[in-house]
Amino acid sequence: MIKTRKNRLIYQCEGLIVTKTLKPPKLKIVYWGCRIMKIKPWSIGRVAKLSNRKLYGYALTLKTDALRAIGILEEITDIFAKRGIPIIDLETSCMPEAIRIIIYVDLTNVGIPSGEVSKKLSEVKFVRAIDEIKPINEGLIIDYVHFPPVLMGDRVVLLRKPVFDALIKGGYEKFGSAYAVFLYNVGFKMGIEGYKSHLKLVGNKSDTLLKFGGMIFEHVGFGIVEVEGVDKFSLRATCKVYKSCECELFKGANEPSSHFIRGMLAGWFTGFFNQGMIAKEIECIAKGDEYCRFKILRKY
Known part of the structure; x- marks a missing residue:
């Protein structure tokens, strides 16, 4: 919404209300915040903990062409769905040199060898490599394959x-x-x-x-x-x-x-x-x- 009042221009831009003087130009700028905050915690760190469960992980490295492909994630998750394996966490990381995917699953009461799943995952188009991630102990798994963590290209x-x-x-x-x-x-x-x-x-x-x-x-x-x-x-x-x-x-x-x-x-x-x-x-x-x-x- 844009309004003009005398020599003032007022407009709203994605959560900020910005007021600018039109004359003289660039003399004064005032920004007013109007964002409504809601607390919604987000779990990070590529760690999963579920007591008394048999957790397992798969780290996939894909060619960067996968970023523009349609249905790759669906094809990957179908491999688990068709075998009755619940996915408890799935995270992706888009890097200049590769696309990386971490998948944690619950193999409790699932009589399927982990190697069989890896073989099927390796057949998915654009998949370059697969690393299996074993749990630290029962019910606790952490990604030890990837280092360092980065944010917008910088280490964090x-x-x-x-x-x-x-x-x-x-x-x-x-x-x-x-x-x-x-x-x-x-x-x-x-x-x-x-x-x-x-x-x-x-x-x-x-x-x-x-x-x-x-x-x-x-x-x-x-x-x-x-x-x-x-x-x-x-x-x-x-x-x-x-x-x-x-x-x-x-x-x-x-x-x-x-x-x-x-x-x-x-x-x-x-x-x-x-x-x-x-x-x-x-x-x-x-x-x-x-x-x-x-x-x-x-x-x-």
């Missing part, structure tokens, strides 16, 4: 909450309040580098950068960010972060507790504005607020 490191907790809270136990300065500066550097990466991936269009940066922030698990306002004329922004991975660790602290995420936002917007920025946390879930809210301002 996955941290479960107990490890992330140790990284954040453990530092305070060892170094005291000075650790907050360390976290802020690490976050700041990460924010700047993240912005540079996003710029290369999606270009310099402001609304696209804001949307993509927020979605990546959410995708990797830092939290759900809502950009309330961005003013490129006065160089300031306001953001909400729901379910902050950092501040959730400090619930009950009764004070703003974001340093790592706060630094990350300051660094990202330093790149966005091309000016040194700082971030101040004015609301925080650690002190009982519904979300963490940040003001991003010029450093000087």
Whole structure:
């Protein structure tokens, strides 16, 4: 929906309402977030656990031509369906050099040799190689065939909450309040580098950068960010972060507790504005607020 009001143009673009001044051009841009958040957890990590079940896995490598082929997944899953083998997990990975598929199945009460299934899978068009994945123990299986995990071509490191907790809270136990300065500066550097990466991936269009940066922030698990306002004329922004991975660790602290995420936002917007920025946390879930809210301002 597009509306024109005097010298203002207002339009909605995939979850962002964008307001631009028409005259003078490029003087001021303000973005208002209007995305409705719903918490829907997604299991990652290529790990399956079902107690007292006989789990087994197949790792398929396909030629890249399979990406444009029709019915390949159907042909693969039919091999299991025709043998009465339930699939409990199926994941695909599209890489420049190959298409990879992980399939975990439940062989409990299925009297079919795993080798027979591998033979049938190898006959599917475009399949280049098959690796069988054996369970670690009964009911637990993990992909040990593929390494490293990547996101958009870059290597990633996955941290479960107990490890992330140790990284954040453990530092305070060892170094005291000075650790907050360390976290802020690490976050700041990460924010700047993240912005540079996003710029290369999606270009310099402001609304696209804001949307993509927020979605990546959410995708990797830092939290759900809502950009309330961005003013490129006065160089300031306001953001909400729901379910902050950092501040959730400090619930009950009764004070703003974001340093790592706060630094990350300051660094990202330093790149966005091309000016040194700082971030101040004015609301925080650690002190009982519904979300963490940040003001991003010029450093000087």
